Amino acid sequence: MRESKESEGGEVGGETPLREAWYYALPGHRLRRGKMLAKTILGEPLLLGRDAGGGVFALRDLCPHRGIPLSCGRFDGAGIECCYHGWRFGTDGRCTAIPSLVPGQAFEVSRIRAAAYPAREVQGNIWVYGGADPAGAPDIPRIPDIGEATGYRLVETMRFPGGIDHAVIGLMDPAHGPFVHRSWWWRSRRSIHEKAKAFAPSDWGFTMLRHAPSANSRAYRILGGAPETEIAFRLPGIRIEHIRAGRHMLCSLTAVTPIDAGATEVNHAVYWTMPWLTPLRPLLRPFVRSFLRQDRDIVAKQQAGLRHAPPLLLVNDADTQAKWYYRLKAEYARARAEGRPFVNPVKGRTLRWRS
Ligand code: FES
Ligand SMILES: [Fe+2]
Structure with missing residues (x-):
């Protein structure tokens, strides 16, 4: 956006969104325990999930093997199984199993990772961090006068x-x-x-x-x-x-x-x-x-x-x-x-x- 000559001047930001920021991903009640869903944020394919313990997580929604969305696979509340070749990933994105390996095929599966995004649930809302480094970024806003655990009505x-x-x-x-x-x-x-x-x-x-x-x-x-x-x-x-x-x-x-x-x-x-x-x-x-x-x-x-x-x-x-x-x-x-x-x-x- 350009400003008018009559205005008092000042910098004008680009149309591109800030990446190093927490963004509202979705209302917490729409993501139940043991469920995952796909959502694009900042043009990135994300998989958002809630594990069996209630914790939320966010991964890049692409299998590191052949790029199929991980959200097409299955989630049992602890790990995600890709629907193509059954590779298994923890909620932190780390690969935990490759079913095609036979004994003797030494392969360190934990070296493979689906990218993970920081995710938090605050006062009922799930937030995802779009960049690389949340330190020094605007913190997740909190509603004053209510508890941390109180959600929206x-x-x-x-x-x-x-x-x-x-x-x-x-x-x-x-x-x-x-x-x-x-x-x-x-x-x-x-x-x-x-x-x-x-x-x-x-x-x-x-x-x-x-x-x-x-x-x-x-x-x-x-x-x-x-x-x-x-x-x-x-x-x-x-x-x-x-x-x-x-x-x-x-x-x-x-x-x-x-x-x-x-x-x-x-x-x-x-x-x-x-x-x-x-x-x-x-x-x-x-x-x-x-x-x-x-x-x-x-x-x-x-x-x-x-x-x-x-x-x-x-x-x-x-x-x-x-x-x-x-x-x-x-x-x-x-x-x-x-x-x-x-x-x-x-x-x-x-x-x-x-x-
Ligand atoms: S594409 Fe995911 S396991 Fe092969
Ligand atoms: Fe308005």
Whole structure:
């Protein structure tokens, strides 16, 4: 993306996703014990599995023998057997058996490995590390005020066409609300008014500091108490919205995962502490889905235009967060390449826009 001449300048990241980062792979409940599944992330074929003990793992989904996907084989909760010649692999990718060998054919099977990716399960979500070295990478985000073992109460997954950048920018774009998310229960064009929000740099990104949500966001009122919202963004494409209402909280984690050059996945996991909300989950789900669908549909329309590689504009202050995203991404890529610590390029300030 190029920036407008009128904008305040700054680095613009490439369209390629960062590799040295943890990406949201899938909601934990979709991967049962003793099961494996195939999924492309960062253009790489991955096999994701959960062993008999409940631990998660990720391997490159290609047999080192003849390249057939290992996910076509069988998994017994401890090891994977390739469907072609029956080679067996541990969940760490190490080969443990080659059935064709006869006694005397000395061959060190453990030297053969299917590449393994670091995988972790945190607060119900499974994350995979896309690069070579997780040390010094943005850590896996954690939802505050709940335990490590507590999972989401609601999760939705949606595929967006196109690369990661426009999906991420759409997440932090404050000006599209009244146009894209127009509905009787949320926003209307007439609800547009001027806003001023204080931002500060935070871990691997920036945070819109705690504030009372706009009076015209009707859906917040059902929370009770005086809700206050804080929204944090961090690399590689994660948004955490934390709403505190009295002694309760409602928090959402939105994570953008690059699938391949033509697709991006958005996972939206919601956590809450108010018990009365849990039985209302079936009513809540359609709202979450319709929100995500609106964001997906607008990105899909945008793709038709982006095919012509038009120059694009980032306008202050509504697009300042998008500029920060590009700067954060570029700085992190440079810091990794130069082997030095990441220096957050965001300077705290108040942003003003109408929406
Ligand atoms: S291709 Fe996997 S064992 Fe031969
Ligand atoms: Fe949106």
